Amino acid sequence: MIRTALLAAVALVLVPASAGAGPTRPPVGLTATPARISLAGSAGAAIRVTNPGREAVVVDATRAGFGLDLRGRPRVVLGGSRRAATAWLTVRPTRFVLAAGTSATVAVSARVPASVEPGDHDALVLLTTRPSARPGLAVRMRLGVVVVVRAPGRVARSLRLGGLRVRRAGGARLLELWVANAGNVTETLWRGRVRLLVGRRGGSARILVAPRELRPRTSGLVQVVYRGPLRGRVRARAELVDPAGRVVRRTFRIRL
Numbered sequence: 001m002i003r004t005a006l007l008a009a010v011a012l013v014l015v016p017a018s019a020g021a022g023p024t025r026p027p028v029g030l031t032a033t034p035a036r037i038s039l040a041g042s043a044g045a046a047i048r049v050t051n052p053g054r055e056a057v058v059v060d061a062t063r064a065g066f067g068l069d070l071r072g073r074p075r076v077v078l079g080g081s082r083r084a085a086t087a088w089l090t091v092r093p094t095r096f097v098l099a100a101g102t103s104a105t106v107a108v109s110a111r112v113p114a115s116v117e118p119g120d121h122d123a124l125v126l127l128t129t130r131p132s133a134r135p136g137l138a139v140r141m142r143l144g145v146v147v148v149v150r151a152p153g154r155v156a157r158s159l160r161l162g163g164l165r166v167r168r169a170g171g172a173r174l175l176e177l178w179v180a181n182a183g184n185v186t187e188t189l190w191r192g193r194v195r196l197l198v199g200r201r202g203g204s205a206r207i208l209v210a211p212r213e214l215r216p217r218t219s220g221l222v223q224v225v226y227r228g229p230l231r232g233r234v235r236a237r238a239e240l241v242d243p244a245g246r247v248v249r250r251t252f253r254i255r256l
Contacts, residue, residue: 028139029053030098030129036146037108037125044109047145049127051098058130059098061091061106066124066146070221072212076124076144083216085121085149088112110149118153119184120216122146148186157243158182162219164196164236164252166226173226173256177209177238180219187214187243194222197237198230198256204237230256 029052037045051057065077065084077084088110096104108125124144131140162178175196181187194209209222233255240248 025052025054027054028057028129028141030057030059030127030141030143032127032143032145034145036148039110039147039149041150041152042110042112044107045147047106047108047125047127048103049098049106050103051100054100056097056099059096059104060126060128060130061094061096062126062128063089063091064124064126064144066122066144068213068215068218068220071223072214072220074144074146076126083117083119083121084123085110085147086123088121088149089123089125089147091125108145108147110147112149112151116151117184118151119155120148120150120186122148122186122215150185155185156183157185157187159187159214159240159242159248161238161240161248161250164238164250164254166254166256174223175207175226175236175254176221176223178219179214179222179240181214181216183243184216186216188212189214189222193241195239196224197239198226198228198234200230200234204235226256228256232256 031050031052033048039045049059063086065081065086067075067077067081069075090109092107098104125147127143129141160180160182162180164175164177167174167176177196179194189212191208191211196207196209197204198207199205205228207224209224212222214220233253236252236254238250242248
C-alpha cells in the first residue's frame with residue numbers, strides 16, 4: 001500500500017516530534033516542521049524532519065510545483081506554473097537516513113532571479129520515504145512543505161467578487177462564490193472576510209464562508225452548505241472585505 005499525505009497551510013495537522021514515543025507508535029512515520037516557509041527574496045530556512053516510527057527510513061528531499069484547485073485543496077504541480085519558485089530553490093541534503101525516533105535538518109535556500117515579477121512565488125519541498133526492504137511492509141509516505149518566496153518590488157493587492165451558483169451534492173445545497181485575486185501576493189480569506197446573506201424581503205440569514213487561500217493571479221470558489229428552510233428563488237448578497245478594508249458587495253438572484 002502506498003500512502004501519500006500532502007501537508008499545506010490551509011489544511012494541516014502535523015504529528016509532534018514526541019508523538020508515538022510509546023509502544024503503540026507506527027512502524028513507519030514522518031513529520032516535518034514548519035509546514036510552511038516564507039522567504040523574503042534570496043534567503044534560507046530550515047525544515048526539521050522527524051521519524052516517530054519504529055523503523056529507520058530513507059528520505060528523499062526534492063522540489064515540485066505547488067497549486068490549489070478551485071476549492072482551495074492543495075496539489076502537487078509536476079510541470080510548475082507561471083509563478084513557480086521551484087527552479088530558485090536549493091535543498092540539502094537530497095537524501096538521508098532517519099533512525100527510529102531521530103530528527104534531521106533539511107536546509108532550503110532561494111536565489112531570486114534579477115528580473116521577475118514582484119510578489120509571491122511558491123513551490124514545494126517534497127519529503128518522500130523509500131519503501132522498507134522488510135518483507136510484508138511496503139509503506140511509502142510523502143510530505144510537502146510549502147515554500148513562498150516574495151520577490152522584491154511593489155506589492156499589489158486586489159480581490160474581486162465573481163458569480164454565485166448553487167450546486168447540489170447528494171441532498172446538500174452548496175453555495176459557491178467565485179473570488180479572484182488580481183494582486184501579486186497570496187490572500188488569506190479568513191472566516192468572516194467573505195459573507196453571504198440569503199433571504200427574501202423582510203429578512204435574511206448571514207452565512208460565514210469557510211476560510212481558504214488564493215494564490216496570486218488566480219481565482220477560486222469559496223463555498224458553504226446552505227441548511228436553511230428557503231426554497232425557490234431568493235436573493236443572495238455577497239460581501240467581501242478587500243485588502244484596503246472596504247466592504248465590496250454584489251447581489252444575486254439564485255434558486256435554492
